[in-house]
Amino acid sequence: MTASSAKRQPNRWPALLDAAAAQFAERGYHATSMRDLAAATAMTPGAIYFHVASKQALLLAVYEEGVQRILDRVEAAAATAREPWARLEKAIAAHLAAVLDAGAYARVVIRILPHDAPEIAAELKQLRDRYEARFARYFAAIALPRERDAAVARLALLGAMNWTPVWYKDGGKSVPAIARELLAPLRALAGAKPARGAK
Amino acid sequence: MTASSAKRQPNRWPALLDAAAAQFAERGYHATSMRDLAAATAMTPGAIYFHVASKQALLLAVYEEGVQRILDRVEAAAATAREPWARLEKAIAAHLAAVLDAGAYARVVIRILPHDAPEIAAELKQLRDRYEARFARYFAAIALPRERDAAVARLALLGAMNWTPVWYKDGGKSVPAIARELLAPLRALAGAKPARGAK
Amino acid sequence: MTASSAKRQPNRWPALLDAAAAQFAERGYHATSMRDLAAATAMTPGAIYFHVASKQALLLAVYEEGVQRILDRVEAAAATAREPWARLEKAIAAHLAAVLDAGAYARVVIRILPHDAPEIAAELKQLRDRYEARFARYFAAIALPRERDAAVARLALLGAMNWTPVWYKDGGKSVPAIARELLAPLRALAGAKPARGAK
């Protein structure tokens, strides 16, 4: 369906994808031109079209990779804990790491709105949803008081997580520590004791 | 919208600002062209430049108005409550209302990153900060356990609030109800009892 | 025929003409916009069109004034000497003064080529020629060796004079001194003794 599977020339495609991820994340989709990408990868503009059919397809490929990367990290992290709260905290930390530390792919997913590329908006949204559904599973495992709206709580948590790139500074609090802070209020709500220790 | 027949209306500037706010909020800054704006206001592209010097200046004007509107609503709302938690909740509800219900101005402030218009990025950031500083004051009044990081908590709350446009649907939970939900975990953290009832 | 005769509102027209002369001389005709002129005279663009019918007409008016000013100065100066060489030298000095020291009008005449405003090119050329014919009369009175081409000599002198704005610096040699230097070679050619002393 997308350009990511069929054509895998030795080394240019990953470089192209990386460059696209970096620029889309940093400047946004519309502010990044194919020429910028060509310059960043030392290709000619025409050469890009050997690897990918259009700018939108390129965004889609980055999105796919981005979602996959968050998913992989989050699942791997979650697998290291069995207790729901701990598992959720690990998942949050992995998500934050993906968005703050790792490459730019994950940042594209939260920065570029599906609406920005109308013709593939539906596909982009689906990709986003694919991840959110997974996150929702970890979230569903924690027990919140019945009078609270769990959906809102989940979306609030997601919002808090996705807003971190706006304020996160490199030398500050560690990612796992931030994850714990984000979860602490919900833990209090549930009457759970906060986790001990930190990096 | 209403300007179909008359030739000489005064006051095209508010209409232009409205249109810019709407389009910037919906499609983003780069995806909105001056032509789009001209079409939306039934002006010629050239006529826009009688009212504003550049697209960036237009964004700045929208930003200013947006920040002012949030600020006005939030301050008015906060003034109706004296108790810190109640006041914060009112402020949150007003912020959400500005971002979700009211015109598009407030949404521009949270959607368009300063970075998008490099030459005025500093001014845009300053405007954002002006609001966040005000919000920080309401937040500072609530007492959180000493072992929690209040700054992270505040930024998380702000992230949760600013992410709502992504998921909010018109017929769903009421804005004050969402505000209460967003605050509930922090209340629990502080050991405060949740507020009673609401719309 | 032009706008300079009929409409003479108390004070704006001269200011407008001055501004046009200054800007045309400094930036050139095409690089000067009616808006620039409006700004420089504290008028609205529309108001300019009360005084003058078009940008071309404005150039024409400046040209007319410019030629008139050179002519007036040159004639007045020439009238103070009877001997041909002395008269020519006075004329040259007056021309240089008009072009270097005085307002910008004269500089417009030598900077802006008739071709720049095609529709009035003929009129502009006629104005230029009007002055050059007068200058030619002073030139014709000096006696050059028969084997020299007097026309080329005259045009060379004119070229030398009109090129001075390119290199003239305010604190340098005085205008009459430059005039004497320009004429000296021709004097030598004619076997005449150079004039004595000057400022």
Place this chain on the structure above:
Amino acid sequence: MTASSAKRQPNRWPALLDAAAAQFAERGYHATSMRDLAAATAMTPGAIYFHVASKQALLLAVYEEGVQRILDRVEAAAATAREPWARLEKAIAAHLAAVLDAGAYARVVIRILPHDAPEIAAELKQLRDRYEARFARYFAAIALPRERDAAVARLALLGAMNWTPVWYKDGGKSVPAIARELLAPLRALAGAKPARGAK
């Protein structure tokens, strides 16, 4: 001019440069639009930007070529004579030929003021100066009476030369003859005998 049918000619850059030189020389910098240039070279406006980054860069390229061409011709001509006056006369003739007969490049250098393209004004001025410095060397070799200002004489000569495009008509006096006429007065000043012969 010759590019009516073939679809893929290489080397459009020289044609573009030629067209720019021709139009800049004839109409001036500001009066020449990129569209004009596109039409004159049978390119689309966009295609021009494959070859050159901006209109200013195009002017700079023409200027460089123009200065180089004058320099080449003048140096070649000057190399054919050893005696200072003869060498200077050859140099003048070569300069005139460059400005009057040859392509438009040289005329651009004397017609377009550095000021016309503010962002590259310094570079343009430097190019002009490069030539004038060379010319000054030839000029310095002739001996003028001590009481004359050699600098003014040189600038006057340059002015006379650069003004020729204003009045030169094709069927008139030959270029070498004009050169001789321009130099004759200075020769007289120096007490030198005028050169014999002519075309």
Place this chain on the structure above:
DNA sequence: CATGAATGAGTTTTCATTCAT
């Protein structure tokens, strides 16, 4: 007299994309 507002054609420049070679 003058202005505030507008027009419409123009400016330079950029863009995603194409394609012969």
Place this chain on the structure above:
DNA sequence: CATGAATGAAAACTCATTCAT
């Protein structure tokens, strides 16, 4: 695989000019 060259539409913005008030 890749490039050099191009396209055509669109971008932001400017211009001389007009005109109701």
